[in-house]
Amino acid sequence: MKALVYHGPGQKAFEDKPQPVIQAPTDAIVRILKTTICGTDLHILKGDVPEVTDGRILGHEGVGVIAETGSNVSNFKKGDHVLISCITACGKCEYCRKSMYSHCENGGWILGHLIDGTQAEYVRIPFADTSLHHIPAGADEEALVMLSDILPTGYECGVLNGKVAPGSTVAIVGAGPVGLAALLTADFYSPSKIIMIDLDENRLQVARQFGATDTINSEKEAVVERLMAITGNRGVDTAIEAVGIPATFELCESIIAPGGCIANVGVHGKPVTLHLQDLWAKNITITTRLVDTVTTPLLLNTVVSKKLDPKQLITHRFELQDILKAYETFSHAEQEKSLKVILSND
Ligand SMILES: NC(=O)c1ccc[n+]([C@@H]2O[C@H](COP(=O)([O-])OP(=O)(O)OC[C@H]3O[C@@H](n4cnc5c(N)ncnc54)[C@H](O)[C@@H]3O)[C@@H](O)[C@H]2O)c1
Ligand SMILES: [Zn+2]
Ligand SMILES: [Zn+2]
Structure with missing residues (x-):
């Protein structure tokens, strides 16, 4: 064969x-x-x-x-x-x-x-x-x-671990097949906002077609400022990391709201910095999972x-x-x- x-x-x-x-x-x-x-x-x-x-x-x-x-x-x-x-x-x-x-x-x-x-x-x-x-x-x-x-990965590691809930706010960093699978399955729970972040304009456009309420091109825009403006300065309840590099995990740390959940999906090959000096009092949860x-x-x-x-x-x-x-x-x-x-x- x-x-x-x-x-x-x-x-x-x-x-x-x-x-x-x-x-x-x-x-x-x-x-x-x-x-x-x-x-x-x-x-x-x-x-x-x-x-x-x-x-x-x-x-x-x-x-x-x-x-x-x-x-x-x-x-x-x-x-x-x-x-x-x-x-x-x-x-x-x-x-x-x-x-x-x-x-x-x-x-x-x-x-x-x-x-x-x-x-x-x-x-x-x-x-x-x-x-x-x-x-x-x-x-x-x-x-x-x-x-x-990809669907079980986006759903289990992103949406379920990230505790996406009705009316909640979600950011997904990485609009590849896995991030888009998380977007499609996050919708099961009717969050009020799904904000998609990527560098690839085509993928962001696809994300809008798939139901993202907002998209941010992190190469061209000040991503944290835009996201804070969208969420009334609170940050998001769920931040799904679907890239697998230190910069995108640390971005999730900067955009998570008090009480929120960072759900890591990306496969990481390098250590990332945990900014506990900012996060220790924010009641956040960080999850990791292999599908x-x-x-x-x-x-x-x-x-x-x-x-x-x-x-x-x-x-x-x-x-x-x-x-x-x-x-x-x-x-x-x-x-x-x-x-x-x-x-x-x-
Ligand atoms: N946890 C698991 O069980 C599991 C299972 C399958 C895949 N994965 C991992 O999930 C991740 C996503 O998979 P995929 O197939 O969608 O990958 P992909 O490479 O197709 O998508 C990644 C996306 O991230 C974007 N990106 C890259 N750098 C960025 C940055 N600095 N800021 C914002 N966006 C950026 C790229 O433009 C791309 O659209 C990978 O790390 C993959 O290995 C994990
Ligand atoms: Zn695979
Ligand atoms: Zn077994």
Whole structure:
């Protein structure tokens, strides 16, 4: 089969790989129908995730159809259409029993990381019963690819941890796919303001289309002053950090209202400064989280019932065989006006 293979920092190829086989009775083999590329794949390609080794097939998102199941898989059978979770959960370890699937002692984020991933014609999914989701008949499978990772990430790490509430004020720093997913799901709770902050004018424009009440271009505007003017000098009740650099985390510290919640989503590679001299008396909460994908069934219901339309995040479509072109488009987001790309193998 063909797959997108990592060959060390800066090196990738779309090449022949052996088709995966069942290795444990709890495995399933899924034929990929649609997959996508994540910002995290770009981090891997830059060499930021050194545990990813030469020869690894990338990708941790997708939908497909079951080609084969191990003898202990009881919830899925050949021919079932499935949504693949970016997080593999054994369902039995201490962390799984606490619904912290991201910390599963036998899984967690392994797809396209420690084991071969979804940017291929076939993928092996360990613990299939607890790591795949049935796709209801008639559902838009392309839209559901957004539920493998970015929607649960924006929702769990941003909106739920940030305690977005009716009438509250929210700022989201970073209008990438994850920040926009937080915007779409923050709306479940009817906050009075959702202020989107980014440097990319196109993404801010998309954010306005998605329902942001205000946008601030932090390269061109005095972001703290603008935000304070919008919030009557209080700051926001929830500040969602969806970039992953010190400057944007510290911005969240400057715009949080007393009693507010800073929900970090971004993956950080460097230490950030905690301004406790300003924050100690402000009754704030800071949260961090790796996505658990524990809300995927809930999000699936909202997509099927058309409360949520994640398809809006898809800007480009390619055949799987053109994945190198898709990487070019995805990695030049500003020039190409790209958010999520869909790769089809149907
Ligand atoms: N916690 C988790 O489980 C989890 C899961 C998936 C992704 N992530 C992380 O979430 C973050 C966002 O992911 P994404 O795919 O949307 O990334 P992305 O790179 O597509 O988006 C980041 C956005 O931040 C903007 N930005 C960059 N510097 C900025 C600055 N100084 N001020 C304001 N905006 C700035 C960029 O223009 C871009 O639109 C990444 O760090 C990613 O690794 C975390
Ligand atoms: Zn991802
Ligand atoms: Zn587990």
